Amino acid sequence: MNATYTPIQNKLRRVILLTCGLVLLLTCTALFVYEFLTYRNLAQRELGALGRMLSVNSTAALAFDDPGAAQEVLQSLRSQRDLVEARLYDRKGRLFAHYPATGTVDIRYIATPPAERYTFSHLSVEGYQPVLDGGRRAGTLYLRTNLTPVYERLGLYLIVTLGISGVAVLLAVLYARRLQQSISVPILQLAGTARAVSEQQDYSVRAADRSDDEVGLLTDAFNAMLAQIERQNAEIRSLNQNLEQKVAERTAQLEEVNRSLRAQHELTENIIDSSVDLIAVLDSSGHYQSVNRQCERAFGMSRGELLGKRMDEVLPDTRNGRFVELLEAALQGRLLRDESYRSALSGHYYETFYIPLHNDAGAVDRVLLVSHDITGIMESNARLTELNRELEKSNRDLEQFAYIASHDLQEPLRKILTFADLSERNLQYPDILKRYLQKISSSAVRMSALIRDVLNYSLLSNSEEAYQPVDLNTVLASIRNDLELLIEEKGAVLSTSDLPVVTGSALQLGQLFLNLLSNALKFSEASPRISVTARYPTIGEVAAVPGLERGARYVELLFEDNGIGFEPEFADK
Structure with a gap:
């Protein structure tokens, strides 16, 4: 008998004691861990609720810059x-207020x-809470609370436990001392027979079978085993002769199957790794189970770093609802296609297919993602869109040029024709002829200036240089x-105030003045009375007009006449 022999009575006693002790230990540990996590989570939730309440109460102070x-x-x-401790920072990250007010602040x-x-942390909970004002971040609130009371309570729980x-x-x-005797005596008797x-x-x-419980069953089984040992020994000797040969044959078959499977697996991996597309497999919770080499290049991470991570950990921009909906829909068995997705990690555009994968039971438990880089196509489309936009602008400029050529040049040309006819009729009057020729020369200079302005506008329309300081008094005089002739024909009276200098296109402002004054002269039944004035609107008037920039200075031009006018419903056209 060896020196480490231990009686079964002691073993039974140890088993009972160890079982009871393990149950107590697990129960106490579970209770202790539960209480610890419960208090920690409660402290975190209370601090979060306090932070959200304080962030709401601090919004006005940050908005009005009121540290008090x-x-x-x-x-x-x-x-x-x-x-x-509590600290409040403004939107620029500067300390705005802190609690306690008399303490020092490290950050x-x-x-x-x-x-x-x-x-x-070890003895505290700390957190940051954004302070929002109308959806915009107005500042940041920092809070830190002490966990010492939690640990003191847990220590009390430990002592009681x-x-x-x-x-x-x-x-x-x-x-256990009494219980082990009813079990150990029959077993010791059976052990003596086995030793013999x-x-x-x-x-x-x-x-000898002296009980009808499990020990009695064990005794019967032991006796039956003795009866079969002789027969089994003979069978074992017979089987041993062929066992080694069968094992060798089976081992060779398994090795051949394994070689074939490894070759197929390597071929599949080589095909996937050789693909120019990004190929990955996600499980039902969004964790990477498999990626190809193209994914490693695109993400800048090794396969070992990617496997087991969630998709939104590698690509934070996939946390929005769009990717979650696509993944959930694919897990329901739908084959989906995301036409365009721009990766914030690489800046490339991808066309992605979400392909459901079924397990042996026919249920979808994984999703295959195949992403094709379409950056070149998207850039070509963007360039094509830009070219179309430039072409449309060029067409608009051409239409503007044609309109100016057919409309704005009519009045100077009409004056040239009129005074040329008058000059021909007054050749015998040199003074009158000279005045008419001066009118023709003035109109020709005006036409030349208009043509020059049109050409300059067409060259500068794509840049900010087209907008220059323009004296509206000069524009109105031109x-x-x-x-001049139409004013004389109509007997019109044109009164003006001193007009300001504004930033704009002299050509387009001239068109505006020409159209307004022409309409005022044409659409009047009596002698036209036209007034052109300017005023500066108040800040309140500017704010009441949609689309105007608050804080900028505007000029309101007023054209008033005694013409037929138009219906009130067209006043905003």
């Missing part, structure tokens, strides 16, 4: 006994305000000179 109001909001934290500036998060466990173990020892058979090699010996 912000300090009063933070001083309301005096009732929070476990709160250690007075944060370069990049973090998103909402709450994390645990250890006391209860000690009492339970003592009771288990007393009960082993030492004497006498398989005719049988153990248009008045062009319409």
Whole structure:
């Protein structure tokens, strides 16, 4: 008998004690872990709720740049006994207010305000809460609370648990001492019979069956085993003769099958890795199970780094609802195609297919993603769109040029024709002829200036140089000179105030004045009375007009006449 022999009574006692102790240990550990996690989560939720409440209360102080109001909001934290520190930063990351007000602050500036998060350290919970104003970030709130009360309570739980466990173990020892005797005596008797058979090699010996429980069944089975040993020994000797040969044959077959499977697997991996497309397999929770070499190049990560990570961990821009919906729809068995997705990681555009994969039971448990790089196509489409836009603008410029040539040049040309006819009729009057020739020369100069302005506008229409300071008094004088004959024919009276200098296109402003004054002269039944004035609208008037930039300075031009006018419903056209 060897020196490490231990009686079965002791083993049974140890089993009972170990079982009871393990149950108590697991129960106490589960309770302790549950209480620990519960208190931690409760502290995190309470700190998060406090942070959201304070962020709402601090919005006005940040919006009006009132550190005093912000300090009063933070001083309301005096009732929070476990709160250690609170800091409020403005949208530029500068310290705005802090609690307690008399303490020192280590971090007075944060370069990049973090998103909402709450994390645990050894003895505290700390977190950052964005302060939003109308959907825009107005600042950041930092909070830190003490976890010492949680650990003190858990320590009390541990002491109580250890006391209860000690009492339970003592009771288990007393009960195990009596229980093991009813089990160990029959087993010891069976062990004596087995020892005799082993030492004497006498398989005719049988153990006495003195119980009808599991030990009795064990005794019967032991006796049956003795009866079969002789027969089994003979069979074993017979089987051993052919066993080695069969094992060798089976091993060779398995090795051949394994070689074939490895070759097929390597071929499949080579084909997938040789693909120019990004190929990946995601499980039902969005974790990468397989990726090809093109994915490693595109993501800048090795296969070992990618496998097991969630898709939104590698590509944060896939956290939006669009990718989640596509993945969920593919897991429901639908084959989907995402026509265009721009990767924030590489800046490339991809066309992606979501292909459901079925397991042996026919259920979809994975999704195959095949992404084709269409950056070249998207860039070509963008270039084509830009060229179309430039072509449309060129067509509009051409239409503008044709309109100017057919409309704005009519008045100077009409004056040239009229005064040329008058000159021909007054050749015998040199003074009158000279005045008419001056009118013709003035109109010709006006036509030349208009043509030059049109050409300059066509060259500068694609740049900001087309807009220059324009004196509206000069523009009005030129248009008045062009319409000189029509004004005389109508007997019109044109009164003006001093007009300002504005930034714009002199050609287009001239067109505007010409159209308005021409309409005022043409569409009047009596002698036209035309007034052109200017005024500067107030800030309130500018804010009331949609599309105008607040804070900019505007000029309102007023054209008033006694013509037939138009219906009120067309006033905003």
